[in-house]
Amino acid sequence: MKKLIYSKFGGPEVLQIAEVPIPTVQETTVLIKVKAVAINPLDWKIRNGEMKLMSGSKFPKGIGIDFSGVVEEVGTATTKYNKGDEVFGILDVFKGGALSEYISVEEKDIAIKPQNISFEQAAAMPVVGAAALQIFNTLVRLKKGDEILINGASGGIGMFATQIAKTKGAVVTTVVGDSGIQAVKDWGADFVVNYQNEDILKGNKQYDIVIDLSGKMPFSEAKIIMKHSSAYIHTAPGPKEIVVSFFINLFSSKKYKLLMLKPSPEYMAELTGYAEQGMAIVVSRVYPFYSFNKAYTEVPKGKFIGKAVITMGDLV
Numbered sequence: 377m378k379k380l381i382y383s384k385f386g387g388p389e390v391l392q393i394a395e396v397p398i399p400t401v402q403e404t405t406v407l408i409k410v411k412a413v414a415i416n417p418l419d420w421k422i423r424n425g426e427m428k429l430m431s432g433s434k435f436p437k438g439i440g441i442d443f444s445g446v447v448e449e450v451g452t453a454t455t456k457y458n459k460g461d462e463v464f465g466i467l468d469v470f471k472g473g474a475l476s477e478y479i480s481v482e483e484k485d486i487a488i489k490p491q492n493i494s495f496e497q498a499a500a501m502p503v504v505g506a507a508a509l510q511i512f513n514t515l516v517r518l519k520k521g522d523e524i525l526i527n528g529a530s531g532g533i534g535m536f537a538t539q540i541a542k543t544k545g546a547v548v549t550t551v552v553g554d555s556g557i558q559a560v561k562d563w564g565a566d567f568v569v570n571y572q573n574e575d576i577l578k579g580n581k582q583y584d585i586v587i588d589l590s591g592k593m594p595f596s597e598a599k600i601i602m603k604h605s606s607a608y609i610h611t612a613p614g615p616k617e618i619v620v621s622f623f624i625n626l627f628s629s630k631k632y633k634l635l636m637l638k639p640s641p642e643y644m645a646e647l648t649g650y651a652e653q654g655m656a657i658v659v660s661r662v663y664p665f666y667s668f669n670k671a672y673t674e675v676p677k678g679k680f681i682g683k684a685v686i687t688m689g690d691l692v
């Protein structure tokens with residue numbers, strides 16, 4: 377079968393298609409024929425070598441974390457799935473490897489695909505949906521009426537965070553570029569600031585929660601627009617942020633929180649519920665498998681809405 381791999385850190389040019397054996401099903405795993413795989417910033421950060429501490433430097437490496445597909449075979453100790461079930465799921469964030477014709481996955485890491493969404497939409501959910509849920513379930517407790525700022529709201533996490541924050545009764549301000557304005561309004565944003573012609577840091581509004589998804593608003597800047605007791609979420613922390621946040625949290629009432637994604641079956645169930653209730657899951661770019669190089673060249677440049685996904689259709 378075909379699998380996308382790389383054997384050294386670098387740009388999209390290090391990606392290549394390898395012929396490898398179809399993985400064998402273990403007692404507790406399920407073999408899945410992959411239909412679609414989401415593209416995430418984590419893919420290129422790991423591939424570039426930016427996250428060596430977590431990903432290790434052993435090659436070859438696979439790429440692609442969240443996926444959807446159809447169950448092909450089930451392990452003898454599995455209980456939940458049957459051949460033919462349509463599922464979606466998530467692989468180990470730092471190992472990846474979903475861009476492959478078949479993958480063998482622990483039963484706990486998949487869920488039945490909601491019938492009302494496509495394979496592309498299902499693949500788009502696990503990483504960014506779980507990240508948004510983890511922010512609201514473990515890092516901050518949103519109360520009705522809280523003022524929340526989502527900086528970089530038109531992308532993957534922003535799409536889920538904006539809609540989830542609205543369901544919790546928050547007043548949501550989003551910062552997006554020209555291309556994202558209509559989308560965040562559709563997702564329920566109360567206020568929209570266009571970063572291309574306005575600097576949110578120069579406004580006089582103060583927030584209970586600031587989530588930076590752009591990597592361009594550090595805590596040192598965000599604290600100007602944070603209320604006395606408030607929280608800032610850094611979504612791409614490295615060792616420096618871990619140390620800095622520890623000391624800031626000792627002395628400041630403005631808390632500095634770090635997102636470190638821990639996927640769970642509970643998040644998969646919660647995302648299934650949101651999808652079934654009709655939450656918008658926008659996949660604005662779909663690339664066929666053989667266009668992987670184009671996909672990983674274009675998507676990091678941004679300017680798309682929600683998620684970008686690679687489909688395996690051209691492999692059939």
Ligand SMILES: NC(=O)c1ccc[n+]([C@@H]2O[C@H](COP(=O)([O-])OP(=O)(O)OC[C@H]3O[C@@H](n4cnc5c(N)ncnc54)[C@H](OP(=O)(O)O)[C@@H]3O)[C@@H](O)[C@H]2O)c1
Binds near residue numbers: 554
């Ligand atoms: N820590 C973890 O466990 C974990 C897990 C998942 C993701 N993440 C990280 O979380 C971050 C967000 O992920 P994502 O999937 O939501 O990324 P994404 O889909 O690429 O979204 C990023 C957003 O930032 C916006 N942006 C760019 N420049 C901006 C600026 N100057 N001001 C405001 N917004 C700006 C982009 O808008 P344009 O399209 O206009 O450029 C885009 O909508 C990434 O760094 C990712 O690696 C971390």
